[in-house]
Amino acid sequence: MQDHTLALTLELDWLQCVLDRRLEQHFQQQDLDLAAAGPLPELPPGSALGELIVRLQLSPAERVVLALALAPHLRPAMLDLLFMRNQNLDRGFTEFGGLKAQGHGGFLPTGETAAFLVAGEDLAARVALLACFDAGHAFARETLLSLETPASGEPQLSGALLASSEALQRLCSGTARKPDFSAQFPAKRISSPLGWEDLVLAPEVMDEVQQLCAWMREGAHLMQDWGLARALKPGYRALFHGPPGTGKTLTATLIGQVVEADVYRIDLSMVVSKYIGETEKNLARVFDQAQSRRWILFFDEADALFGKRGAANTANDHHANQEIAYLLQRVEDFPGMVILASNLRSNIDEAFSRRFQSMVYFPMPDAEQRLRLWQQMLAPEHLDADVDLELLAQRHELAGGAIANVIRHAALKAVRAGRQQVRMQELRAGLARELRKEGRTL
Ligand SMILES: Nc1ncnc2c1ncn2[C@@H]1O[C@H](COP(=O)(O)OP(=O)(O)O)[C@@H](O)[C@H]1O
Ligand SMILES: [Mg+2]
Known part of the structure; x- marks a missing residue:
């Protein structure tokens, strides 16, 4: 000091x-x-x-x-x-x-x-x-x-x-402050206590994800030493799409973790502000810092960005369209990695999807992957003797996010009853609840 x-x-x-x-x-x-x-x-x-x-x-x-x-x-x-x-x-x-x-x-x-x-x-x-x-x-x-x-x-x-x-x-x-989220800085660093080994993905999805990691590690080398900068546009834009809870946010976070880059999530609701011009200034701040610091920019629930641009009926609509056009331009020109996540694919404007270097579909996990998710999230010492995770994994098609919700629900019931182990019946009740949310039944 x-x-x-x-x-x-x-x-x-x-x-x-x-x-x-x-x-x-x-x-x-x-x-x-x-x-x-x-x-x-x-x-x-x-x-x-x-x-x-x-x-x-x-x-x-x-x-x-x-x-x-x-x-x-x-x-x-x-x-x-x-x-x-x-x-x-x-x-x-x-x-x-x-x-x-x-x-x-x-x-x-x-x-x-x-x-x-x-x-x-x-x-x-x-x-x-x-x-x-x-x-x-x-x-x-x-x-x-x-x-x-x-x-x-x-x-x-x-x-x-x-x-x-x-x-x-x-x-x-002597220490760089990680900027705090605010209206002037509409991005927040995301991290996870989970590690790469906790990520459960189908091999072909994992392979695509590894391509992204490789670009983070070797992109600069390829562009400069291989001379690929003459043929390729700088930057790497990836779209993660698929049902909710399949690990899109987690994967973006973990990519940052393994390649030692900070991942910043941009809040789109803050992007379209009431104050004309303010938004652009605020976004410019995020992009400028991201560029100098090798951040990965992550736009969660990015659907608002690629929908067909609505007709501008009011001054506000017109303004929103303008901000979105600005944002898209920045995304396109950004020389680092941008990951956009969307729960739907049909929403994406075709003209826009051509601009991605990579489109990664996150499918619902299969039974084997679901079993791994159950087992990773619930340690054996917290399982009652009657719990059959294999059966749960076989029978119920749930994404990782939903499995986490079921476990939270069941674990709360168990500790409220003064136990350190969850029972099958508590997991079933949690499942029923989760399925009801999605409009399905047990
Ligand atoms: N493929 C996966 N591998 C490991 N954990 C997962 C996976 N998918 C979901 N999860 C669990 O569910 C939580 C929510 O997933 P998330 O990444 O937010 O899903 P999405 O962004 O696709 O909606 C994660 O934090 C993790 O605990
Ligand atoms: Mg998410």
């Missing part, structure tokens, strides 16, 4: 020197030389900032930009000097850029402020600086900082220079 804050302190001390020298030189109308502003600080190698600078091979100019974006958060008064007025014109200096904050009392840097520090009046250096704000730059790829889009018609560099909250967190504490 101390290393992290020490690194930030050293970096900001250096930024302070750069700022002082820059102002001095500006008023003496000299060119700025970053090297003249004092030696680049040596940061503790164990610090998050030190590690980042080495890994991304940040140049001194890039370090200024990053430190500048962090400064208002860490040394709020540091930039106040830039509020200085131009005596001749009785107004601020245009070349310092900057914004007056609403709540915060200090000076908030813009792209212009960064240009002032690193380029001064050197046009070539100013143009070179623009690369820092490209979508392909490490700053954007790793969601460290961004330049806010300026008001229409204003110069690009007049947008605010913003450090991301994740970057702050990461550089101050």
